[in-house]
Amino acid sequence: MAKKPSTTGRGRRKPSASRSAAAPSAAGPAAVPGKRETILAAALEEFSARGFADTRLDDVARRAGVAKGTIYLYFRDKQDLFQELVRGMLTPVVGNIAAMGAADVPIHVLGEQIAEMFAREVYNTHRRDVIRLMIAEGPRFPELAEFYYREVLSQVMTAMRALLERAAARGEVSGDLARFPQIVASAGVVAIVWNGLFERFAPLDVEAMMKAHMNLLFPKKPS
Amino acid sequence: MAKKPSTTGRGRRKPSASRSAAAPSAAGPAAVPGKRETILAAALEEFSARGFADTRLDDVARRAGVAKGTIYLYFRDKQDLFQELVRGMLTPVVGNIAAMGAADVPIHVLGEQIAEMFAREVYNTHRRDVIRLMIAEGPRFPELAEFYYREVLSQVMTAMRALLERAAARGEVSGDLARFPQIVASAGVVAIVWNGLFERFAPLDVEAMMKAHMNLLFPKKPS
Amino acid sequence: MAKKPSTTGRGRRKPSASRSAAAPSAAGPAAVPGKRETILAAALEEFSARGFADTRLDDVARRAGVAKGTIYLYFRDKQDLFQELVRGMLTPVVGNIAAMGAADVPIHVLGEQIAEMFAREVYNTHRRDVIRLMIAEGPRFPELAEFYYREVLSQVMTAMRALLERAAARGEVSGDLARFPQIVASAGVVAIVWNGLFERFAPLDVEAMMKAHMNLLFPKKPS
Amino acid sequence: MAKKPSTTGRGRRKPSASRSAAAPSAAGPAAVPGKRETILAAALEEFSARGFADTRLDDVARRAGVAKGTIYLYFRDKQDLFQELVRGMLTPVVGNIAAMGAADVPIHVLGEQIAEMFAREVYNTHRRDVIRLMIAEGPRFPELAEFYYREVLSQVMTAMRALLERAAARGEVSGDLARFPQIVASAGVVAIVWNGLFERFAPLDVEAMMKAHMNLLFPKKPS
DNA sequence: TATGAATGAGACTTCATTCAT
DNA sequence: CATGAATGAAGTCTCATTCAT
Numbered sequence: 060m061a062k063k064p065s066t067t068g069r070g071r072r073k074p075s076a077s078r079s080a081a082a083p084s085a086a087g088p089a090a091v092p093g094k095r096e097t098i099l100a101a102a103l104e105e106f107s108a109r110g111f112a113d114t115r116l117d118d119v120a121r122r123a124g125v126a127k128g129t130i131y132l133y134f135r136d137k138q139d140l141f142q143e144l145v146r147g148m149l150t151p152v153v154g155n156i157a158a159m160g161a162a163d164v165p166i167h168v169l170g171e172q173i174a175e176m177f178a179r180e181v182y183n184t185h186r187r188d189v190i191r192l193m194i195a196e197g198p199r200f201p202e203l204a205e206f207y208y209r210e211v212l213s214q215v216m217t218a219m220r221a222l223l224e225r226a227a228a229r230g231e232v233s234g235d236l237a238r239f240p241q242i243v244a245s246a247g248v249v250a251i252v253w254n255g256l257f258e259r260f261a262p263l264d265v266e267a268m269m270k271a272h273m274n275l276l277f278p279k280k281p282s
Numbered sequence: 283m284a285k286k287p288s289t290t291g292r293g294r295r296k297p298s299a300s301r302s303a304a305a306p307s308a309a310g311p312a313a314v315p316g317k318r319e320t321i322l323a324a325a326l327e328e329f330s331a332r333g334f335a336d337t338r339l340d341d342v343a344r345r346a347g348v349a350k351g352t353i354y355l356y357f358r359d360k361q362d363l364f365q366e367l368v369r370g371m372l373t374p375v376v377g378n379i380a381a382m383g384a385a386d387v388p389i390h391v392l393g394e395q396i397a398e399m400f401a402r403e404v405y406n407t408h409r410r411d412v413i414r415l416m417i418a419e420g421p422r423f424p425e426l427a428e429f430y431y432r433e434v435l436s437q438v439m440t441a442m443r444a445l446l447e448r449a450a451a452r453g454e455v456s457g458d459l460a461r462f463p464q465i466v467a468s469a470g471v472v473a474i475v476w477n478g479l480f481e482r483f484a485p486l487d488v489e490a491m492m493k494a495h496m497n498l499l500f501p502k503k504p505s
Numbered sequence: 506m507a508k509k510p511s512t513t514g515r516g517r518r519k520p521s522a523s524r525s526a527a528a529p530s531a532a533g534p535a536a537v538p539g540k541r542e543t544i545l546a547a548a549l550e551e552f553s554a555r556g557f558a559d560t561r562l563d564d565v566a567r568r569a570g571v572a573k574g575t576i577y578l579y580f581r582d583k584q585d586l587f588q589e590l591v592r593g594m595l596t597p598v599v600g601n602i603a604a605m606g607a608a609d610v611p612i613h614v615l616g617e618q619i620a621e622m623f624a625r626e627v628y629n630t631h632r633r634d635v636i637r638l639m640i641a642e643g644p645r646f647p648e649l650a651e652f653y654y655r656e657v658l659s660q661v662m663t664a665m666r667a668l669l670e671r672a673a674a675r676g677e678v679s680g681d682l683a684r685f686p687q688i689v690a691s692a693g694v695v696a697i698v699w700n701g702l703f704e705r706f707a708p709l710d711v712e713a714m715m716k717a718h719m720n721l722l723f724p725k726k727p728s
Numbered sequence: 729m730a731k732k733p734s735t736t737g738r739g740r741r742k743p744s745a746s747r748s749a750a751a752p753s754a755a756g757p758a759a760v761p762g763k764r765e766t767i768l769a770a771a772l773e774e775f776s777a778r779g780f781a782d783t784r785l786d787d788v789a790r791r792a793g794v795a796k797g798t799i800y801l802y803f804r805d806k807q808d809l810f811q812e813l814v815r816g817m818l819t820p821v822v823g824n825i826a827a828m829g830a831a832d833v834p835i836h837v838l839g840e841q842i843a844e845m846f847a848r849e850v851y852n853t854h855r856r857d858v859i860r861l862m863i864a865e866g867p868r869f870p871e872l873a874e875f876y877y878r879e880v881l882s883q884v885m886t887a888m889r890a891l892l893e894r895a896a897a898r899g900e901v902s903g904d905l906a907r908f909p910q911i912v913a914s915a916g917v918v919a920i921v922w923n924g925l926f927e928r929f930a931p932l933d934v935e936a937m938m939k940a941h942m943n944l945l946f947p948k949k950p951s
Numbered sequence: 952t953a954t955g956a957a958t959g960a961g962a963c964t965t966c967a968t969t970c971a972t
Numbered sequence: 973c974a975t976g977a978a979t980g981a982a983g984t985c986t987c988a989t990t991c992a993t
């Protein structure tokens with residue numbers, strides 16, 4: 060970051076465009092269909108490996124097999140590329156959770172399903188890397204954090220809360236859980252963070268831990 | 283960082299010292315007693331606000347009220363400053379946990395104590411910021427992550443595991459918890475991460491959530 | 506030079522390439538044909554005037570009429586620029602001497618030819634400046650000195666030795682000269698050094714001195 | 729070098745003192761008798777090893793066993809230290825040559841004596857290093873070059889010229905030599921330069937080369 | 952005299968962004 | 973649409989010099 064007014068990089072900052080209007084990321088050229096995706100895929104690799112600040116667009120371009128200038132045909136700037144990456148990766152999962160809340164299965168079954176879904180759809184996916192990025196760079200991208208909350212997390216939370224309230228009404232779980240749905244996901248978050256730092260020498264088995272956690276939160280026979 | 287490993291330039295390159303021993307961060311000039319601490323405090327503010335890469339030593343210096351070069355009297359370089367900051371902040375808490383494992387109180391009481399201690403000693407402290415930094419920058423500082431694990435976390439884990447195993451032997455908790463002591467801390471971690479991103483518009487009450495979590499993990503009357 | 510071998514900073518450090526292969530100086534962008542040469546010419550002026558350490562790339566860039574960053578498109582760093590300059594200037598002369606040894610003229614004629622060639626091809630040329638640089642900075646560039654010896658001087662020496670041995674066999678010169686071909690060139694070297702220091706107030710006529718020297722080493726009528 | 733006006737280093741330049749008046753180097757404190765010499769000795773080592781620009785006063789101070797500030801009690805600045813070093817080392821040899829011209833021995837004997845004296849008093853001495861420094865840094869120290877010429881070289885030249893003119897009058901040598909006394913010393917200069925660059929892998933036997941040269945210039949039996 | 956902590960100007964190098972082709 | 977050479981602002985680190993003790 061340079062000065063307060065500007066936002067990120069070091070280079071010349073566009074003297075215009077208040078980061079909201081502008082064209083590229085909104086619509087984008089539809090011409091070569093795969094190119095935007097190619098760039099996003101390359102960006103994912105690079106951002107995951109180095110974080111936002113240390114990723115060079117040169118490397119993204121090289122990895123995507125395009126010229127550096129081409130990136131600017133599809134994205135306003137580095138930050139826009141980053142945001143579009145996160146947005147594109149995380150938006151699709153929103154539906155999943157809402158769907159899970161629909162089925163009316165016992166909470167302890169649901170817990171296992173959630174753990175499995177998380178492992179399958181998120182953890183063993185590049186989405187894990189994106190969430191890691193979100194966690195790491197989020198404080199510096201308030202806009203993005205807010206977007207992420209609004210478009211993704213809040214919906215997940217709503218679905219979870221509904222689901223937990225129903226279970227509470229049935230006497231399956233404590234009402235506290237509905238107040239803090241984050242608790243249900245906490246093992247997953249910890250796994251992402253932990254393995255982000257210590258995987259090399261102290262790896263954590265995400266799914267096993269999540270299931271253990273679920274079993275504690277939702278005992279099978281509360282008899 | 284900018285400069286490079288080349289070999290000629292005006293200054294002779296430091297004979298290296300593999301970033302660990304070396305003078306500055308080890309002892310440093312003791313002359314003005316508070317100066318090192320002043321710089322560390324300023325660094326904490328800046329790193330917390332902007333992350334590692336975007337923090338300018340110029341700003342650290344200005345905030346500390348010293349000249350830029352002075353920083354280099356006490357720290358080898360920006361990375362050393364960062365590492366010393368993390369090290370200095372987190373090392374002191376190691377003892378706390380070990381101490382808690384000693385007392386032989388019922389697990390559900392211990393849970394509350396842990397939640398309180400975490401809120402008091404970590405969350406409502408600059409240590410929260412340092413942990414946030416650690417989480418954000420850790421993947422790019424393998425050395426630091428390793429150090430942090432070795433000096434801090436592994437000891438916490440050991441103490442927790444011991445404590446949980448004793449409780450399991452007494453039939454107070456499931457044996458699964460001893461396998462994943464991270465679960466006990468997960469609410470705290472999630473709180474740090476969550477508030478790091480969403481505090482402005484969706485703040486999370488850490489202590490309340492941790493206590494709720496503890497009550498779920500360690501029910502008061504398992505009768 | 507300033508920056509350092511650290512590991513974090515914004516830019517990923519170049520995977521190194523032991524300062525010899527690597528891209529820039531090898532091929533470089535061929536686009537604008539003259540740009541590399543323009544930069545080298547500017548570098549020659551600046552290095553000649555100030556020496557390696559005191560030359561600012563800012564000045565080189567200004568003189569070449571390019572932006573500072575452009576230099577890094579063609580050369581890895583300041584040292585690479587320096588080395589490429591020396592290499593490019595001196596390599597071409599290698600052939601000259603070898604050619605002179607071919608003709609089988611009396612040694613005293615050859616001596617005059619060498620003196621003339623030296624004056625024309627080296628002394629009254631920017632090559633004089635490069636040799637001056639080589640002499641001044643060589644001790645700090647062992648690699649470059651070695652390269653220079655291997656690619657240039659050793660070949661010159663070999664040619665000279667052959668030439669002198671033939672003359673010795675014919676009884677034209679003492680065998681000592683073949684042991685120390687440097688002697689034949691010594692007047693030229695001294696001229697470069699002398700005028701480098703004292704030209705303003707005590708200039709030395711190189712060609713005259715070299716011819717005088719040649720006449721002493723190779724008397725016209727040894728009868 | 730910073731800007732044209734200033735002279736060398738990078739640090740704050742004294743806004744005053746036109747490098748000529750000022751106290752330190754002129755008289756210097758006489759108090760601790762050896763301290764000035766200690767510093768000069770340390771400076772010799774460092775300057776010889778690294779050249780002017782790359783020598784750090786920190787290292788000079790450390791080597792001399794004094795504090796950095798102490799250097800400024802004896803020398804105005806880095807350049808003054810350098811100049812005093814060169815001056816102090818070379819001034820003493822002035823007398824030697826003048827003395828040699830006095831004795832009226834045959835020129836070929838004198839030649840051998842000069843070669844021996846050079847090897848003994850200069851080459852196998854730190855004076856070699858100083859001359860190397862003079863050659864390397866001279867172009868950047870016009871004043872020093874001038875001083876060196878005025879105080880040392882010109883006298884050597886005068887003595888040599890006289891000596892050679894007498895020999896020429898006696899018919900021992902060509903009159904050309906008196907025009908270019910530098911020729912007599914050229915082998916010595918070349919040796920210093922050559923070994924400065926290539927000693928590691930192609931060392932040159934100075935004394936042998938000088939004697940060979942002398943024998944060529946002053947044949948033993950011109951009968 | 953001597954010290955050595957502190958200063959801060961300076962220079963190298965990087966890389967986001969632009970724009971002529 | 974695409975390219976990639978060129979730009980130049982920015983930031984880290986160095987070290988000559990000062991000055992309070």
